[in-house]
Amino acid sequence: xxxxxxxxxxxxxxxxxxxxxxxxxxxxxxxxxxxxxxxxxxxxxxxxxxxxxxxxxxxxxxxxxxxxxxxxxxxxxxxxxxxxxxxxxxxxxxxxxxxxxxxxxxxxxxxx
Amino acid sequence: xxxxxxxxxxxxxxxxxxxxxxxxxxxxxxxxxxxxxxxxxxxxxxxxxxxxxxxxxxxxxxxxxxxxxxxxxxxxxxxxxxxxxxxxxxxxxxxxxxxxxxxxxxxxxx
Numbered sequence: 001x002x003x004x005x006x007x008x009x010x011x012x013x014x015x016x017x018x019x020x021x022x023x024x025x026x027x028x029x030x031x032x033x034x035x036x037x038x039x040x041x042x043x044x045x046x047x048x049x050x051x052x053x054x055x056x057x058x059x060x061x062x063x064x065x066x067x068x069x070x071x072x073x074x075x076x077x078x079x080x081x082x083x084x085x086x087x088x089x090x091x092x093x094x095x096x097x098x099x100x101x102x103x104x105x106x107x108x109x110x111x112x
Numbered sequence: 113x114x115x116x117x118x119x120x121x122x123x124x125x126x127x128x129x130x131x132x133x134x135x136x137x138x139x140x141x142x143x144x145x146x147x148x149x150x151x152x153x154x155x156x157x158x159x160x161x162x163x164x165x166x167x168x169x170x171x172x173x174x175x176x177x178x179x180x181x182x183x184x185x186x187x188x189x190x191x192x193x194x195x196x197x198x199x200x201x202x203x204x205x206x207x208x209x210x211x212x213x214x215x216x217x218x219x220x221x222x
Contacts, residue, residue, distance in 0.1 A: 033209055042214035043156070043199070050208055058209065090155055097208040098144040103155035 002026050006091050006104035013081040013111045021076040021107050023091030031094050032074035033058075033101065034066060036087040043090070049074055050097060081111040115139060116213035118200050123218045129190050133216045135200030136182045145176055147185050148199040150215065156199055159185075190220045 004025045013019055025032065034046040045058030049068040063085060065077045074093075078085060088108050092101040118135045125131045137145075145162035160167065162174040162183050173186040183202075187194055200213035 031208075035212075040214070043212040045207075045209050048209050056208065058207070098203050098210065100146055100158040100161065101156075101210065103157070105155050 004091055004093055004102050004104035006089075006107050008107060009105065010108050011110070013078070013109065015082060015111060017081050018077065018079050019081065020078075021089055021091070021109075022073070023075065023104055024073045025091075025093040025102070026072065027093060027102065028071070029093035029095055029102075030071070031096055032068065033092045033094075034064075034074070034076045035090045035092065036060065036085075037090060037106075038087050046076065046089075048097075078109075081109075083111045085109065086111045115205055115211045116200055116202055118198075118213040118216045120214060121217040123216065124221060125190055125218070126221055127190055127192060129220075130186065130188050131190055131218065132184055132186045133198055133200075133218075134182050134184050135213055135216075136180075137200075137202040137211075138181070139203065139205045140178075140181060142203040144203045144210070145174075145183050146201040146210070147172075147174055147183075148201055148212070150197045150199055152196075156212075159198070187218075190218075192220050192222065194218060195220045 007022045033048040035043045047066040052071045091104040094101045147159040148156040149159045150156040166175045171188045175184045197215040199215045204211040
């Protein structure tokens with residue numbers, strides 16, 4: 001019953017450092033997503049992957065890159081972290097875009 | 113008009129009360145609607161889908177009004193454990209992924 005697994009759960013970065021957030025799902029879902037959630041802003045889509053081998057930008061892609069490594073894994077990379085990227089990051093997966101999503105437990109990232 | 117709008121609340125209600133949330137959406141072509149629940153510092157979890165005919169799951173009832181472009185969530189006999197943020201979710205105007213509202217905060221008090 002793992003569902004969607006995100007690592008790490010917490011991270012503190014210094015401005016300019018890079019890191020990769022990992023996400024894996026074991027539900028054989030085709031689509032995967034990365035969201036960020038900030039107070040008062042709700043969930044905002046960063047990138048998504050409709051199916052293995054494809055990725056597309058969401059609402060707030062600047063400063064991020066993604067890789068759909070295989071059907072199970074979808075990683076999010078911050079090349080040069082900025083304080084504005086301090087947020088809670090959620091990975092999600094679904095069978096396809098318009099059905100209910102399953103979320104991971106989130107990564108709390110602080111950039112100082 | 114924002115794609116999905118919700119009253120942020122908070123809604124403070126006593127245990128046992130009935131409370132209703134509304135959510136309006138801008139895409140008249142939307143086909144999929146959901147309510148998600150998010151506990152403090154946790155991930156969103158699917159509460160229920162919203163069907164055109166309305167649907168009920170225990171104490172929770174969801175309704176869809178396509179003409180006025182809103183969906184509603186009714187919670188009867190509120191429990192302390194219902195305290196959470198409730199997110200309205202609809203198919204987006206464009207793009208692939210679902211659109212999440214900012215959420216309505218509910219606090220059920222003893």
